[in-house]
Amino acid sequence: MPITVHSCIATTTSTTQSCIMFANVYGQEMAGQSFWQSRCGYIPEAATMIRVDVGGVSDFFRPRAGFNFCEMLTVNNKKFWSNDGHTLYKPAYLESHLGGSARNWPNAHIPHDGREYFSFWGSQSMKGGCCSQDLSTYFEGWGLPVAVYSCNATTTTATTHGHGVPMDSEGTTLGTTMGPGPMPLVTTTEPKPRVRRCIKIPRKIAQQINAAGWGISAGCKRTNP
Numbered sequence: 052m053p054i055t056v057h058s059c060i061a062t063t064t065s066t067t068q069s070c071i072m073f074a075n076v077y078g079q080e081m082a083g084q085s086f087w088q089s090r091c092g093y094i095p096e097a098a099t100m101i102r103v104d105v106g107g108v109s110d111f112f113r114p115r116a117g118f119n120f121c122e123m124l125t126v127n128n129k130k131f132w133s134n135d136g137h138t139l140y141k142p143a144y145l146e147s148h149l150g151g152s153a154r155n156w157p158n159a160h161i162p163h164d165g166r167e168y169f170s171f172w173g174s175q176s177m178k179g180g181c182c183s184q185d186l187s188t189y190f191e192g193w194g195l196p197v198a199v200y201s202c203n204a205t206t207t208t209a210t211t212h213g214h215g216v217p218m219d220s221e222g223t224t225l226g227t228t229m230g231p232g233p234m235p236l237v238t239t240t241e242p243k244p245r246v247r248r249c250i251k252i253p254r255k256i257a258q259q260i261n262a263a264g265w266g267i268s269a270g271c272k273r274t275n276p
Contacts, residue, residue, distance in 0.1 A: 068111070068136040070102050070200035071095075074172075076180055078194045082173030084125040087149065090199075091121035098201040100136060103150060105170040105195050106184020111136045111202070112150065120201075124149065124172070132169055134161065136202065148174040151181065158189065165189055172197050 073093040076082045094101070100113045101120065111133040114123040123129045127146055131139040140160070143153035151171035157164040167190040171181040180197030182190050 068100065068102070068202040068204060070202040072198055072200045074199040076173060076197040076199070078179040078196050081178055082180070082197070083149070083175040086173060087124040088121065091124050094120045094201045095203070097203045099204050100133070100202045102136070102200040102202050103170045103172050103180075104198040104200070105180055105182075108166075108170060108183060108185060110134065110150075110170045113139065115141075127151075134164070136204070142169065148177065148181070170197065172199055 074087075074090040076086075080086075098120065100111045101124075103110045103112065112123065112130045113133070114120055115129050115131060118126075118129040127149055128144045130150075132142050132152065133139050142156045142160070145151055145153050145168070148171045150169065150173065152169040155167055157166040157169055163186060165187050166183045168182045170183075171193075173180065174193070177193040179194040181193045181195060184191060184195065
């Protein structure tokens with residue numbers, strides 16, 4: 052009888068952002084257009100986003116179609132925003148500074164984000180970065196340190212094998228579940244080997260069996276399991 056060992060195979064795909072710092076803005080440092088023009092050359096070609104960290108808050112930004120990272124960093128209206136590195140939003144912009152968003156845009160449009168602005172990474176007129184170091188603070192002000200990272204997406208595919216269960220061709224479970232650990236999907240079509248055994252039947256027992264109508268003689272009889 053053909054026997055098939057079935058196992059449950061689950062494949063999951065996840066995408067993570069691998070980020071490397073390329074710029075650090077101190078609280079009393081001016082980070083205007085010339086500052087970012089001198090830093091954008093450090094962004095690798097494989098980068099898909101930048102991550103801007105202010106305190107405990109991370110904001111992701113990606114250039115809009117047709118623009119590069121240098122243009123996005125130095126001209127304020129060339130970006131998309133994301134809070135997780137995956138889902139993109141096009142916020143309203145505030146032209147007077149670099150990065151960020153229009154006033155009250157995060158608080159009004161993003162769940163669980165109580166900030167007045169997304170993080171600004173610089174300005175032509177203000178020092179440091181802005182504006183909140185946690186999502187629950189509406190506005191703290193300028194002069195905050197900013198760390199900026201280049202990020203590229205990494206996709207990971209994982210395959211998980213469940214416990215195998217041997218079944219016959221009709222789907223009937225044979226025996227117990229196989230032991231723990233990865234279990235590949237294996238199909239066995241070879242029939243079980245035929246093993247002959249010799250059963251010696253004493254004469255007295257053979258006579259008793261014959262009396263019941265079975266018609267068997269004494270001696271060594273070969274049989275299949």
